[in-house]
Amino acid sequence: MYLPSFRLDGQKVIVTGAGRGIGRALAIGLAEAGADIALLSRTKEDLEETAKYIKDLGREALIVPTDVTKREDIKESLNHIVGKWGKVNVLINNAGMNIRSKALDVTDEEWQKIMDTNLKSTFMMSQEVGKIMKETNTDGKIISISSVAGTVALRTGVVYAATKAAMIQMTKVLAMEWGQYNICVNSIGPWYFKTPLTEKLLADPEYLHEILSVTPLNRVGELQELVGPTVFLASEAGNYVTGQTIFVDGGMSIKGF
Ligand SMILES: NC(=O)C1=CN([C@@H]2O[C@H](COP(=O)(O)OP(=O)(O)OC[C@H]3O[C@@H](n4cnc5c(N)ncnc54)[C@H](O)[C@@H]3O)[C@@H](O)[C@H]2O)C=CC1
Ligand SMILES: C[C@H](O)[C@@H]1OC(=O)[C@H](O)[C@@H]1O
Numbered sequence: 001m002y003l004p005s006f007r008l009d010g011q012k013v014i015v016t017g018a019g020r021g022i023g024r025a026l027a028i029g030l031a032e033a034g035a036d037i038a039l040l041s042r043t044k045e046d047l048e049e050t051a052k053y054i055k056d057l058g059r060e061a062l063i064v065p066t067d068v069t070k071r072e073d074i075k076e077s078l079n080h081i082v083g084k085w086g087k088v089n090v091l092i093n094n095a096g097m098n099i100r101s102k103a104l105d106v107t108d109e110e111w112q113k114i115m116d117t118n119l120k121s122t123f124m125m126s127q128e129v130g131k132i133m134k135e136t137n138t139d140g141k142i143i144s145i146s147s148v149a150g151t152v153a154l155r156t157g158v159v160y161a162a163t164k165a166a167m168i169q170m171t172k173v174l175a176m177e178w179g180q181y182n183i184c185v186n187s188i189g190p191w192y193f194k195t196p197l198t199e200k201l202l203a204d205p206e207y208l209h210e211i212l213s214v215t216p217l218n219r220v221g222e223l224q225e226l227v228g229p230t231v232f233l234a235s236e237a238g239n240y241v242t243g244q245t246i247f248v249d250g251g252m253s254i255k256g257f
Pocket of ligand 2: 098100147148149156160190191192197198201
């Protein structure tokens with residue numbers, strides 16, 4: 001038999017930024033594959049709707065209000081999760097934000113907020129969950145949501161791009177260091193998907209036309225098209241993949257001329 005399982009039955013998964021957008025879609029998709037999900041975001045209200053959907057699937061959903069830019073928040077939340085579950089099989093570092101300033105206009109505050117929300121949070125979550133996976137001898141999966149902005153130059157902000165490029169490189173180094181603990185570390189790099197982060201931009205016909213002009217598949221992605229690669233990496237089917245970034249981008253990152 002050569003076909004591995006793509007199911008996640010019995011797996012305990014943490015998703016950050018799970019209240020809306022990509023994080024919500026991934027949380028629900030991973031639950032549809034059989035996983036129980038710990039939902040982390042800053043506001044409890046954001047998470048309640050996602051949690052209800054997951055519980056209606058017959059899966060467990062833990063609502064864990066957490067600011068992932070704060071180490072103490074992360075540690076307290078992980079203590080709560082491990083106290084209930086005893087382990088973490090999969091971490092999805094999804095929480096992120098952007099302030100689309102031109103490079104000459106970036107303020108120190110903007111730099112810090114984007115760096116903390118996108119990059120520092122990913123490292124702190126990975127570090128704390130990596131410790132748990134090592135200590136509980138759990139074959140773990142860590143999947144970070146980077147972006148095509150981390151590999152090609154976009155007009156959507158130099159600081160955001162720097163955080164996403166750093167996430168791609170961090171994925172490689174953590175994969176190298178943690179392979180000995182059987183922890184796979186990978187990244188998913190999306191192009192445009194319609195979420196609260198991007199919906200205003202995508203509603204502009206001219207901007208959308210420009211996006212499609214550099215996208216071989218000539219359309220923006222559907223959220224379930226991010227769920228598939230994520231479930232693959234989180235499941236047994238992805239057990240020999242580590243240090244990689246899968247660009248889910250309609251071909252945008254390879255389009256030349
Ligand atoms: N939507 C898109 O087209 C693309 C999105 N991405 C990335 O995907 C990820 C999700 O993006 P979207 O769903 O579009 O964004 P979104 O703005 O719709 O959702 C972001 C989520 O992160 C949460 N969050 C923000 N700061 C947080 C903090 N300090 N602590 C805890 N949670 C926090 C928000 O509450 C929200 O639930 C981000 O990392 C983004 O950079 C990457 C490429 C394209
Ligand atoms: C594709 C990028 O990750 C995405 O595009 C935007 O406008 C967002 O701010 C992100 O940069």
